[in-house]
Amino acid sequence: MGPPQPAPPVAPKSSVPLIGHLISLDTTLSRQLHSLTQPVLPSFLLLLLELSADFRLFFPISLSLLLSPSLLRPFLPPLLLGLLLDLALIGLVKLLFRRPRPPHNHTHSMNVAVSADHFSFPSGHASRVCFVASLAHLSAAAIRQGHHEASKTVNFVLLVVWVWAALTSVSRVLLGRHFVSDVFVGACLGVLEAVFAFRFLKF
Numbered sequence: 001m002g003p004p005q006p007a008p009p010v011a012p013k014s015s016v017p018l019i020g021h022l023i024s025l026d027t028t029l030s031r032q033l034h035s036l037t038q039p040v041l042p043s044f045l046l047l048l049l050e051l052s053a054d055f056r057l058f059f060p061i062s063l064s065l066l067l068s069p070s071l072l073r074p075f076l077p078p079l080l081l082g083l084l085l086d087l088a089l090i091g092l093v094k095l096l097f098r099r100p101r102p103p104h105n106h107t108h109s110m111n112v113a114v115s116a117d118h119f120s121f122p123s124g125h126a127s128r129v130c131f132v133a134s135l136a137h138l139s140a141a142a143i144r145q146g147h148h149e150a151s152k153t154v155n156f157v158l159l160v161v162w163v164w165a166a167l168t169s170v171s172r173v174l175l176g177r178h179f180v181s182d183v184f185v186g187a188c189l190g191v192l193e194a195v196f197a198f199r200f201l202k203f
Contacts (some may be wrong), residue, residue: 026180026181029180030102030173030178030179031102031104033174033180034102034173038174046171046175049164049168049171050168050172050175052168053128053129054111055124055128058083058128059080059083062076062080063080065079074139074142074202075136075139078135078139078198079135082131082135082196082197082201083128083132085193085196086128086131086189086190089189089193090124090127090189091116091124093121093189094116094117094119094120095116095119097121099120099121100118100119101119101120101177101178102120102176102178102179120178121181121182122182122183123172123177123178123182123185123187124186125168125169125186126172126183127186127189127193128190129164129165129168129190130169130186130187130189130190130191130194131190131191131193132165132190133158133161133162133194134190134191134193136157136158136161138194138195138198140155140158169186169187170183
């Protein structure tokens with residue numbers, strides 16, 4: 001008998017089937033959430049949330065805060081510059097991945113501003129609202145220190161902003177604009193942008 005032959009090397013399992021399975025799961029979950037809530041939630045409410053976080057409306061409103069009382073002034077440079085950063089970063093990622101919108105999305109109700117808006121990943125609305133909520137949360141401590149009498153007002157505003165951010169993010173899936181993963185990644189990017197803006201974009 002000859003010497004035993006070495007066992008053939010085991011090929012590493014490809015990650016492609018796993019990615020495909022995750023994408024399929026993401027698509028199915030997103031479609032089911034959209035279908036389950038369609039008969040229950042009024043579409044005008046979801047469209048209103050969509051409009052409230054649209055950059056074309058939200059950025060001018062943010063600019064108008066420059067006329068606000070002085071206690072908000074330290075919050076404004078990172079807010080405005082961070083919104084521009086978010087717009088550029090999300091647009092770049094959308095163009096890199098080019099993930100189509102969900103097949104159940106009603107494109108006739110979308111108001112597309114640039115070509116990147118045709119793509120789904122990640123959610124710009126989720127990143128924007130989570131950026132604003134996270135930045136407000138990080139800035140709240142400084143506002144409270146200088147204006148103790150405004151502490152209750154700051155807490156109330158924070159609660160409203162976080163509820164708005166959560167509802168708007170969830171509405172992106174319920175409206176059919178995005179997959180669940182689009183919203184999750186967009187929200188994470190928004191939080192990271194807020195930390196960056198709070199640390200490096202203050203003047």
